[in-house]
Amino acid sequence: MQHYIDKIKKLIENFDDATLKALTEISYTKTFSKGDYLLKADSICDKSFWVENGILRKYYAYNDKEITTEFYFKDDLAMSFDSYTQQKPSREYIQALTEVTVNITDYSSFQIEKLKHRQLQELDFFMTEYYALWLEEKVFELHTQNATERYQTILTKSPHIIQQVQLTQIASYLNVSLETLSRIRAKI
Amino acid sequence: MQHYIDKIKKLIENFDDATLKALTEISYTKTFSKGDYLLKADSICDKSFWVENGILRKYYAYNDKEITTEFYFKDDLAMSFDSYTQQKPSREYIQALTEVTVNITDYSSFQIEKLKHRQLQELDFFMTEYYALWLEEKVFELHTQNATERYQTILTKSPHIIQQVQLTQIASYLNVSLETLSRIRAKI
DNA sequence: ACATTTCATTGACCTTTGCGAATAAAATTT
DNA sequence: AAATTTTATTCGCAAAGGTCAATGAAATGT
Incomplete structure (x- = not known):
């Protein structure tokens, strides 16, 4: 791209x-x-x-x-x-x-x-x-990709998003619930 | 469209x-x-x-x-x-x-x-x-939309697909497993 | 600086969907 | 037409992820 x-x-x-x-x-x-x-x-x-x-x-x-x-x-x-x-x-x-x-x-x-x-x-x-x-x-x-993989993709491809945007908004962007995103982050 | x-x-x-x-x-x-x-x-x-x-x-x-x-x-x-x-x-x-x-x-x-x-x-x-x-x-x-809703959408918006294409292929197109699609169809 | 509101984390529980296997039904091949 | 292969259905079980609720952390307003 x-x-x-x-x-x-x-x-x-x-x-x-x-x-x-x-x-x-x-x-x-x-x-x-x-x-x-x-x-x-x-x-x-x-x-x-x-x-x-x-x-x-x-x-x-x-x-x-x-x-x-x-x-x-x-x-x-x-x-x-x-x-x-x-x-x-x-x-x-x-x-x-x-x-x-x-x-x-x-x-x-x-x-x-x-x-x-x-x-x-x-x-x-x-x-x-x-x-x-x-x-x-x-x-x-x-x-x-599953939820974890989608999060990892955004982490590597668009780290600026993770750094500057609320998780609530990132969660909906990735099509997961906020709670699931929070758990994914806790695991990694 | x-x-x-x-x-x-x-x-x-x-x-x-x-x-x-x-x-x-x-x-x-x-x-x-x-x-x-x-x-x-x-x-x-x-x-x-x-x-x-x-x-x-x-x-x-x-x-x-x-x-x-x-x-x-x-x-x-x-x-x-x-x-x-x-x-x-x-x-x-x-x-x-x-x-x-x-x-x-x-x-x-x-x-x-x-x-x-x-x-x-x-x-x-x-x-x-x-x-x-x-x-x-x-x-x-x-x-x-969940799996059922996506199936209903294709049913109403693109019935020609359902009529002429194998379910295996429709399932992957809708991003569900063939088994789930089969259950959805059984229910409706 | 304190109070209030918003946002994030965690836990228990539930729902949806995927997976493996068995079976049935269709379609193809011979 | 019979045999073989492919496709679809159904079941039991497991995994992923959603929802509700409680708590903690940040941000915002006063």
Whole structure:
């Protein structure tokens, strides 16, 4: 996957001036406090959030529980994918876990600029492809690993998550109960 | 999701003549017998398979078991996504479950034609977006539904799978053992 | 700094699901 | 059509993980 992230980074570094200018003109930076919502369920995700610093999480509420679907750190792009791509109400929330600064790009502005700038089309395509690869890996892990193995995977592949996020949220992300996660940690 | 499939169908119906011609020229039709492999693990998925009729499945081997990741019916596009997009060895197999006729497009030819035909870029983009949406839904179901509910979901959303595919394969697709699936079916 | 609330750990118990083996039913092969 | 192989069902048992409840530890608010 690293290979893929590099590919995207390189694409951005090589943006021509016109593309960069267009992107800059339709984007703005905003800071949120810990606990703030960047997106709420039932509203349409008409913005994407490029994390400059701080941590976000995306989750949905199901049976009185919160199920975390993704964490976002510096240089990650946060959005509710199905709400964003189809411009329909979101079932997910996006919330600041710390004080967060994000660079915001409006959906409709981006769609307009995409028509004019091939490199933005490429960016959009690669980001989508990358998300699909990430999801495929997630499904693979859910099919092949038990709770302990999933925890070990996140420990080695995403230690920054373990270090900076509450266990309650990590538990739902790994699809185990908080109690089970606590026992797994006690054993290892 | 149906909305999305329609969007893709409409795009294809509206292909201009040049696009259609290009696509036709780089594609060919081939028939496989039941049991044949269209793709084997460790080889690179350098083709995509558009199912004209028959059924395919994609799976990987893990701990002496076969875990089915997808079934393909008429008008579905089969490939190993990570192998295809990154042109690296596949961990998945694609196999014919019945006699199957597919329309095959070579990866490299498609990449070349994509440069010339905007509508092929759009097709590629929408197909990727659709796959990501499909995967997101799959992860959602794995997180929120138990074995019985997942079976009921496939029963209502994809009855054609239940009718035409072996339970062993459906079980691994739903991430339950064959025995559990059998008990679920006995209860309902 | 203290009080309150939230979060994490631990234990007892229960439910779901997996596994091995036996059997039955289907599908294939000869 | 009979024999063989593959697939599906059912059972008993074991393991993994969930739930409820109590307690301890951290974080937050005043």
